Amino acid sequence: MKNKIINRRNFIKGGLGGAVVASQLKGKESQAAGAFDHYPDSMGVLVDVTRCVGCRSCEAACNQEQGLPEPEKPFNDYSVFDEVHPHGGHGREERRTTEYNYTIVNKYNVPGVDHPLFRKIQCNHCLEPACLTSCFVNAYSKTPEGAVVYDPTVCVGCRTCMIACPFYVPTFKYGSAFKPRIMKCVFCHETRLKEGRPPACVEICPQEALTFGKRTDLLEMAKSRIRSNPDKYVDHIYGEKEAGGTAWLYLSPVEFDKVGFDVHVPHEPVINFVRDFLSIVPMVLLIWPALFTGFHLLSNRKDAKSQHDEDNQEV
Amino acid sequence: MSQGKNVQRTLCIIAVGSALFWSGLGYAMDASDAPEVITMDSLENHYDPVEFNHLEHTEMAACTDCHHHTLGIPPTNESCVKCHENSPEADVLSCGDCHLTDRFGIEALATLDDPQLYHRGTPGLKGAYHLNCVGCHQEVGGPIGCEDCHTMKDAGKKMFKAGKYAPVSKGEKGGH
Structure with missing residues (x-):
């Protein structure tokens, strides 16, 4: 009998201990799932704004490589820099990526700088992309090489990715609403990156304003450029931390907001702001209906009972 | 007498100077090459x-504006000088x-x-x-x-x- 009690006690103790361990393990696991460790050898591009001369070769090469539609003006027509676009991203009246071009270069006349500065825009290929995490059909994926690619065959055209992207990059092909198609830079993944070759824009750039390499090497290179030329660069690498880190990194000779960058992009991945909310969604969807149906039935039962009692009294 | 000594000294300086000058160029490539x-x-x-x-x-x-340190001429950039002050003319x-x-x-x-x-x-x-x-x-x-x-x-x-x-x-x- 005594033995039995001890056994039972031990059993309960063991069970409790196991439960505690299990809950701790579970905690660790969920944490690990939350903090994605990134692909260590993924590639990136370092864009040096001090080097770009605004030749638009990258735009031309991208158009050809990706088989994009004919542009409105030739790529060696530099009047595009003076165009005003009321619907530019971030409230700026400047050119932005559209369904016709995955990359564009904009010109900035910055006071105190004796020559214009140019800045290239394309998908930054985030380490934890907001487009990917916001897509409920998993049309996006981040490849180990570093590209954020898109699968049109599963896309339903909800355009949540366009709202989620902190850089206003994905665009929608409005001409094909019944066959939804998001248009955005894919890092030339299919044609070049997966074979280890640089994207078309990098290869064509005459000034080597675009440097292709492992993201870790590029960060080192960027730091070294800042260190050796402290007067030439602002001491910041845009994309090192922005939006949780991006594959495309930037160096600038002036404060980044003066050359069209959004300096208010948070340093955390966008998913971190909605992770807590998303974790309660299953609870709301599964538990609430059962719970409130139960409440409803209970209160109805009470009503029905009192109605029944009233009926009995009347009789 | 003192005038002759001066002339001698001047000639000596020119000789040594020009010797140094030409030997200086000797290890560097000439633009005409x-x-x-x-x-x-x-x-x-x-x-x-x-x-x-x-x-x-x-x-x-x-020459060093383009051929940074490969001509046997010390480079002008401070950071390069640290290693390449005495770099000889390169093969390529x-x-x-x-x-x-x-x-x-x-x-x-x-x-x-x-x-x-x-x-x-x-x-x-x-x-x-x-x-x-x-x-x-x-x-x-x-x-x-x-x-x-x-x-x-x-x-x-x-x-x-x-x-x-x-x-x-x-x-x-x-x-x-």
Whole structure:
């Protein structure tokens, strides 16, 4: 009998201990799932704004490589820099990526700088992309090489990715609403990156304003450029931390907001702001209906009972 | 007598001075040894080759502006001097001997895996040409437009949608 009690006690103790361990393990696991460790050898591009001369070769090469539609003006027509676009991203009246071009270069006349500065825009290929995490059909994926690619065959055209992207990059092909198609830079993944070759824009750039390499090497290179030329660069690498880190990194000779960058992009991945909310969604969807149906039935039962009692009294 | 001594001293100084001068030049390459014109054709896919007048440029720029430390002349850049003050004339002198054509190729990128490698950001050939040439041209007022130096081939026009490939439809394209 005594033995039995001890056994039972031990059993309960063991069970409790196991439960505690299990809950701790579970905690660790969920944490690990939350903090994605990134692909260590993924590639990136370092864009040096001090080097770009605004030749638009990258735009031309991208158009050809990706088989994009004919542009409105030739790529060696530099009047595009003076165009005003009321619907530019971030409230700026400047050119932005559209369904016709995955990359564009904009010109900035910055006071105190004796020559214009140019800045290239394309998908930054985030380490934890907001487009990917916001897509409920998993049309996006981040490849180990570093590209954020898109699968049109599963896309339903909800355009949540366009709202989620902190850089206003994905665009929608409005001409094909019944066959939804998001248009955005894919890092030339299919044609070049997966074979280890640089994207078309990098290869064509005459000034080597675009440097292709492992993201870790590029960060080192960027730091070294800042260190050796402290007067030439602002001491910041845009994309090192922005939006949780991006594959495309930037160096600038002036404060980044003066050359069209959004300096208010948070340093955390966008998913971190909605992770807590998303974790309660299953609870709301599964538990609430059962719970409130139960409440409803209970209160109805009470009503029905009192109605029944009233009926009995009347009789 | 004292006048003769002075003349002797002056001659002596000239002799020693000129000896030092010529020996100084002895280890360095003379500009006249260099080719007069260099044909640059690394962009031949899209542009005609550029005939670079080397001789003309030796009169406008210092040799070390382009041949940083490979001519046996000490470089002017402070950081370079630290290692290359006494660097002898190199066996190879053309830009393409150090600046790779395939800068972002798999082999070139693999060299960065060597932690001992010091020059980690050496630009490729095209980058080296443009960064140095355009940089200097901007300073001295030389030509800086793409087509000031490069004549576009048909393939180039096709890529830039220029010339006979220029867009015909001028329709308004909105949306994003």
